[in-house]
Amino acid sequence: MNPDELLAAYDEQLRTDAETPGAASVTRLGPLRLVTFAGGRGFITYQDLGDADADEIRRLVGEALEHYRADPGITKVEWKTRGHDRAPGLHQALLENGFVQEESESIMIGEAKLLAGEVELPDGVTLRKVTEPDDVLAMCRMQGEVFGDEPGDAEQMTQAMLSRLAKDDGMELWVAEADGVIVSAGRLEPVAGTEFAGVWGGSTRPEWRGKGIYRALTAARANSALARGKSLMNSDSTEFSRPILERSGLLKVSTTTPYEWRR
Template sequence: MTSTDPAALLAAYDAQLRREAEVPSALSCTEVGPLLLATYVGGRGFITYRTLEVDGRPATAESVHDLVEAVLEHYRAQPEVLKVEWKTRGHDRAPGLHEALVGSGFEPEEAESVMVGDAALLAGDVELPEGVTVRQVREETEVRAMLAMQAEVFEEDPDDARAHDEELLHRLRTRDDLELWVAEVDGQVVSAGRLEPVEGTEFAGVWGGATRPEFRGRGIYRALTAARARSAIRHGKRFIHSDSTEFSRPILERSGLLKVTTTTPYLWKR
């Protein structure tokens, strides 16, 4: 496989990065037909799958509707679960999925581009503006400062941000498959993101990239991404993947990563 073949990269993405690879820090997982339903600290549910086929039969609008109903039945029986994300991909065969999800109370969020490519394309040295430093953070106070900046930039709902923070901190305390990186100016976090090497695969994910508006356009996010890519290579990972907004997609494209599909989260809240 080459890093310039979108079809091969998409096939690797589907084979290596879906289902179990997406839920390493879940408290519990339950199979419902082809779906894997995960539950996390903080009251979050998450649905992942490689296909919507049931018992080898192609998906139909009726079978997809039945899966959505089964998912809601599962999570409604868990009052501690407050929010559920169904992660869709644009290239999946999913007849009637949008209609079934919206009809059951899920709301679509903004679509993002799934970017995949060789980590070496991102790992080159990037000159930082004067006064900017990039480093990995581990202490809880540093992590909370990073998360507060991201929540502010992304304009997150405060309750959602608190739940996300506790989930991430729990993962840091209990696992070693997550790195948090920041760019700082005079001790203030101005850009941040995380690296997630995926065990048993060729991939590492770059996630949560956020930069304060007044510091954009200076190469800071690109430098932060390069630092994460170099770390991924040290972990023995060949490829980087990222679900990218329209802010980060062009940066990754200019470095040589390819858009292989789209992903749209659908959210249900109790």
């Protein structure tokens, strides 16, 4: 599949309710899907904005934010943009409403078999799936440290992940450990009703990078995706993980930039 075909599959198959497994609720506002997750997280996404002009988009941004402001349990909201969308005036409208632009990432897509296989790990490093609360908390705290999250975010994310695990919707949490300490982690998100499984949350402690651990963790998740009948993999990748996925044959088809609002 060429990049245009992969991007079309992404837009058609993933930019639906399939994009937000584990949502506590979803409210429609025109083309927008206003999603609420456990732990006080809001998430705004859409398949496209149609022919909306800058004035209409400004109105949608304001009304979407009011939806979340009305719920005191919501502490932060992410608006997920994509670089290939037609969205006149969206950047300015988000800033005017108090959203802060975060770092852009590459949307990577390719065949799962390209990522699969076995990758040699450094001595003393092992991989496993985790499901127990203490393990999930340790994983979320490590990821929070690597990503520079706010204090308390790890605890909120832990509750969200445990809620997902209790639903048994296919999500898998994977960690790499050295001497009992988590040094890398990520999750697998098989998307029901599609060809896709996503690899998300990939993070490795700085002192453990460049040793093949992230690649091994990704291969383990790809092997699991293939076993579940998924043929395509997708990931929103930082500049740390993008080159690794590119070397495995995945293609950059667009970019995504989150904008975040906090109460």
